[in-house]
Amino acid sequence: MALSGLYNLGLGALASQQASIAATSRNIANVNTPGYRRQSADLAAQAGGGVQTLGFSRADDATLSRRERTREGARAGAESLSTALDGLDAELGPIHDELVGHVAEMFGSFGALAAAPTDPNLRTDAVDRAESVASSLNRAASTLSRARADADADIGAMARQATDLASAVAAGNRAVRLDPSDPGLADQRDRAAQELSSMIGGTARIDPDGMMRVVLASGASIVDGERASQIRATPDAARGGLSRVEVVDGAHVDDVTDKLDGGQIGGRLRFRDTEASQALAGLDRLASDLGGAINAVHSQNAGLDGVTGRDLFTGSSAATIVVSAAVAADHRLLASAAAGAGPGDTSGLAALSALRDARLGGGGTSTFQEEAIHLGAQLGAATRTARQMLSLEQGRSDTLAAIRDSLSGVSPEEELTKLSQLQHAHEATVRFISTVDDMLGEMISRL
């Protein structure tokens, strides 16, 4: 080999060592950067000897990353649902406790009034207890409606974030296409894809052309190459003014509200349209069944004025049920006696009390008391299940993150060791070049 060849050999080695040092330095600098994949310089043997630097690569497993993104969608969905249910549980739990107590107190007060049906204090107490039941139902309905509206507002904000993230992934695809040699660009795109999965779920995979494609469970594509769709929340009259979630790609609009499999939006949608909605429907059914049954008995019996035909409650939903204005204003109108009997008769109160044990709640399967307890326990169970699901999903995500970290994470200790090795190699290369230089000087001096 000619001496110039030896020079080139040394220079190639220097360049490769510098590239490796640069990669190691970046690794150390980004040790705490989320989503950063450990980088290394790609070296190759040169024909005729020596080494050349081909570029940089990052330690990444495309399949593992895809699974991690998909799992992140499930984890974020579980977290979104669990957080919303925890918030609702904190607010609605005490109201459920009150409701159960007030239903028992109302029926108890009918029984207590029977001991002295003309006692104004007992009559006031019985009407007050009925008002407490209505008030608890009103507050529970209001809490649920507000929680659903809050979730809806969250969904709107999340849809905007998802749109931004989809654009960021598409922009990342473009950047990677323009400069495939920069591993940092792929990191940025992967990070955006991870956040997008966290926001809306779906699957984000790298196509053979190196482009990230993001597809929702419904099949709707939200990132296709360098094109991103818009994710928007549109108020929907069919959903009582709450939003539907749409994927907008040019003129094509795809309603994905009921098709999301995870992500924060999916979690909030499940909270809004399933858990909170079912809880509200249950309360509405209880209010309607309870009010209807009590009114049916109340209207057949008479107040202290001997008049029949009055309802105790008006309104047929949890939000609207109240004690009728007439009875609330004049407790003597509470129907305690049978039609035609004197004011000391308690047949009306006995009939009202009997409703306590009648299986008229839950579609004729349980008592009103049991139904109120069931609704509270149902929300508690949903909240607990959501926490357990979050814990499960978090565990799965942690496992995948640990595997990914094992493959792609940066260990400062390893990088410092590598840096030390590179330093020795660099010193050897410098000495090699110096020796070649000395040999060249010797040859020139002999000539």
Add this chain to the structure above:
Amino acid sequence: MRVTEGRMIERAGDAVTQSRQRVQQASQQISSGIRVAKASDDPTAWAAGARARARAVLDDARSSAVSRASDRLGETERALVSVNDDLGRASELATQLASDTYGAADRRSGAVEIRALRSSILASLDARDAEGSALFGGTLTGSPPFDATGAYRGDQGSASIEIADGTRVDIGLPGDRVSGGAGRDLIGLLDTLAVALDANDGAAIRASLDELRGSSDQVIDARSEVGRRMSAMQRANDTRADVGVVLDAQIERLVGADPITAATDLARASSGLAAARAAAEHMMQILQS
């Protein structure tokens, strides 16, 4: 598997956070004495506790009703005692004045006393409870149950309370169970006796003696009925008091925190936290060195 320092620090942080949450949860249980504060803590226990609390609320209401009803029946009992005493005095007078050793003047004086006893009985039968409701009017509690002639103006209805599941007890006694109706007319009997005394009619006076004894039995029967109801209510209340103790224990067992278990949990969680902290510190020292 390769484990980076970042992952180790993250794991150590998670372990400390989880241990701290367990300590906080155990401390909260000890300080509040409550294990199930809301349904999501333990839905099944919460539902069972809610059922037991609802039962306790119902039992309290029944106890309150029984207490009020007992007062009312007690007043009914006192009125009947008074009626019976007056009847006893009337019977005593009639027995005494039935003897022909007493003259017309004595019998006229006796008639005056009999009329006073009649007024007293009528007043007793017009007794009212604390709310002013007539005790003997049936369900017609707003007006006097007997008019001045002693005719019953009430009805045969009665208020009733539920003293146990499916068991109701009438707390009113229609006045015609004491006088008139299917039984003897006390007022009419005393009117007849007074007339016989005024007329110095020994035979008529003697004829009233059996009627007076029968009337007294009628009042005693009514008192027995009232006593039987009061006794039933008392038994129900006693049972309820026993059930109440069981319910309290049940609620405590379902949603309360067992002090020994809670203290053990706290000690265990505190040890866990100390261990997690020590492990984290040790790891940080290794990494720093």
